[in-house]
Amino acid sequence: MFSFVARQAIFDENMNTVGYELLFRDSMTNRFPDVTPEYATAQIIVEQFLGAPLGRLKEYSAIFVNFPYELLVQGMAETLPKDRVIVEILETAEPTPLLLSTVKKLYAHGFRIALDDFELGETWNAFLPYVSIIKFDVRLNTPEEIRTYIASKGELLKDTVFLAEKVETQEEYACFRNMGCTLFQGHFFSKPVIHSANRLIQNQSITLKLMKEVNADSPDFGKIEALLKQDLALSFKIMRYAQNIVFNARGVKNFRSQSLKDVIFYLGANELRRFVLVSCLTSVNKEKTDDIYHQSLIRAKFCELASARSVGRHSSDDAFIVGLFSQLDSIFEMPMADLIGQIDISVNVTMALKEKKGPLYPYLHLVELYENHNWEEVSALGHRLGFNRSVVAELIKLATKWTNDIPTNAA
Template sequence: MYAFVARQAIFDSQMNTVGYELLFRDSMTNRFPDVSSEQATTQLIEEQFFGAPIGRKNENNSVYVNFPHQLLVDGMAETLPKNRVVIEILETSEPDHHLLSTVKRLQTLGFRLALDDFTMSPDWDVFIPWINVIKFDVQKNSQQEIDHYIQKNRQLLQHTVLLAEKIETNEEYETFKKMGFRLFQGYFFSKPVVYKSNKLMHNRAFALKLMQEVNIESPNLNRIEDLLKRDVSLSFKIMRYAQNILYNTSGISGFRNQSLKDIVVYLGINELRRFVLVACLTSFETVRTAEIYYLSLIRAKFCELLASRSQSYQMSSEAFMVGLFSLLDVILETPLDVLMGQIAVSPDVIKALQHQDGLLYRYVLLAQLYEQRLWVEASDMAGELGLSENVVMDMMNTATRWADELPVGFGK
C-alpha cells in the first residue's frame, strides 16, 4: 500500500528553493481527489508526518500544509513539528474569535502561519499581526487590486512576508518582485510533483480497539500500551507523534531511553485521543505485507523475553523495540538511518538496528537464525548468550503464541 503527496516548490527572489507546499493526492494522478479538505489534511498528516519519512533531519526547507478552520480549532496543527511546518489557513476559513484564539496560541508556541489565497477582506486585519506569510493569488486578483491593498495597509503588513502564488510568466514574477514580494510559487517555476512512498498499515482490529480504549470514561494506560506494542505501525507513529509534541511544548528535539509505556504516560489521555484521531481513522486499507508485520511481532516479543533474563526493565523495553522495528526498512523500503532519524530512540537501539552491533543486535540475530532454521548457528549463538537450546526454543514458542493472539485477518 502506498501514500501519495504532491510537492510544489516555493522560491525566494533569487529563485532559491526555500520550501514546498504539500498537496494531498490519492494516486499518481496529479489532481486533488474528491474528498473534503478535512479528510485530505488529516490523511496527509498521518501519511507524511507519522507514517512516511518527510526527509532527513538536516533538510532545511519548510513544508506548507493546508488547514481548514475546524482542524485548526481542534488543535490538529499542534501535532506537527513546528520547526519544519508552515500552517496555511485555507481561504474558506471563517475569521471568527475561535480561529483568532487558535492563531495566537500557535504563534505563541512558535509555529509559523500563512493566509492562503488571501481575500484581502478587512475581516482578516486583526489576524495579520500574528501571520508570518500572506499568499496572494495573482490570477484571481489583478495586479492593481493587490497593489492597492498593499499600499493601503503598508503599516499593517510591515512584519509580514508576501508570497505571490500562481505565477505563470516571467513578467508576472518581475512585476511582483518589484512590488516587494519575497516569495513566489507557480507553474512558471515548478508544477506540483507527485511522490509515492510505502505506507505503514495498521492491524485494523487493534486500531479499532485502541480507538475504543482511549475513548472510554476511564482508559487503562496499561491496556493502551499493550495495544500499541502489538502493532509496528502504531508504535512507530506514536513515537514520532510524541517527539513532535515534546519539541513543540518544551523545545526538546528528542527524548532517549523512553519505552512505549513512558510515552503513553507522558502524552496523557487527551493527546492519546488526538493521536488516535489522526493515526487510526485514515488508514484502514488492507495490509498486503501481513507476514512481515507478524514476523516483526514475534521478533519483538522474543527479544523482550531474552532481555528479561537480565532483570532490566529498560533493557527489555529496548529489546522489544529493536525486534519490532528490525524489519521497518523492508516495510517502508527506506534506509534505517533515515527511519531512525524520525524517532527518538536510545543509542543502544540505534547501535543494534543501524550498525548491527551490540547485545540487542545479537538478540535479533538469534531470532533470524531460528527463522532461517540454521539450528547449529542458533545453538552456538544461544550458548554465547549463556542460554540453553531448550530455554531459547521455549521463548520462541512463547513469542509465536503471543503473536498468534492477533485477531484472524490482518487489516480485514
C-alpha cells in the same frame, strides 16, 4: 501499500527553491481526489510526518501544509514539527474568535502561519500580527487590488512576507516581484510533482480498540501499551508523534524515550486522544498487512521474552522495540539510520538497529539465526545469553502464538 503526495516548489526572488507545498493525492494521477479537505490534511499528517519520513527533502526546506478550519481548532497543527512546517490557513476557513485563539496559540509556540487566498479587506485584520506569510492568488486578485491592500495595511504588514501564487508568466513574476513579493509559486516555476513512498498499514481492528480505550473516562495506560505493541505502524507513528510534541512544547530535538510506556505516560490522555483521532481518520483500508509485519511482531515478542529470561537482564521494553522495528528499512526501502533518526528511542535500541551491536543486539541476532535455521550458532549464542536451544524454540513458539492471537484487519 503506497502513499502519494504532490510537492510544488516555492521559490525566492532569485528563483532558488526554499520550500514545498504538500498537496494530497491518492494515486499517480496529478489532481486533487474526491475527498474532504479534513481527510486530505489528516492523510498528509499521518503519511508524511508520522509514517514515511520527510528526510529526502532538504532539512532547510519549509513545508507548507494546508489546514481546514476544523483540524486547526482541534489542535492538529500542533502535532507537526514547528521548525519545518508552515501552517497554511485554507481559504474556506471562517475568521472566528476560536480560530483567532488557535492562531495566537500556534504563534506563541513558535509556529509560522500563512494566510492563503483570503478575502482582501478588513475581515482578517485581527489575525495579521500573527501571520508570517500572506499568499496572494494572482488569478483571483488583480495586481492593483493586491497593491492597494498592501498599502492600506502599512504597520500591520511591516514584518509579513508576501508570496505570489499561481504565477504563470515571466511578466507576472516581474510584476509581483516589483510589488514586494519575495516568494513565488506557480506553473511558471514548477508544476506539482507526485512522489510515492511505501507506507505503514495499521491494523484496523487494533486501531478501533485503541480509539475506544483512549476515549474511556479513565483510560488504562497498560491496555493502551498492550494495544500499541500489537501494531508496528501505530508504534512507529506514536513515537514520531511524541518527538514532535516534545520539540514543540520544550524545544528539545534529541529527547530519548526509553519505551512505549514512557511515550504513553509522557503524552497523557489528551494527547493520546488527539493522536488516535488523526490516526483513525486515515486508517480505514482493506489492505492486509503482509508477512514482514507478522515476522516483526514475532521478533519483538521473542526479544522481549528472551531479554527478560537472559542472564543480562536488559530492558525487555527496549528489546521489544528492537525486534519490532528491525525491518523498518525493508518496509520503507530506506537506510535504518535515516529512519531511527525520526523517532525517540534509547541509546541501546539505536545501537542494536543502526550498528548491530550493544547489549540488545544479541536477542535480535538470535531470532534472525533461528529464522535462517543456523542451529549451531543458535545454540552457541543462546548459551552465552543463558539458555539452551530448546528454550529458544519455546520462546519462538510463545512469540508466534502471541502474534497469531492478534486480531486481523476486518475484511
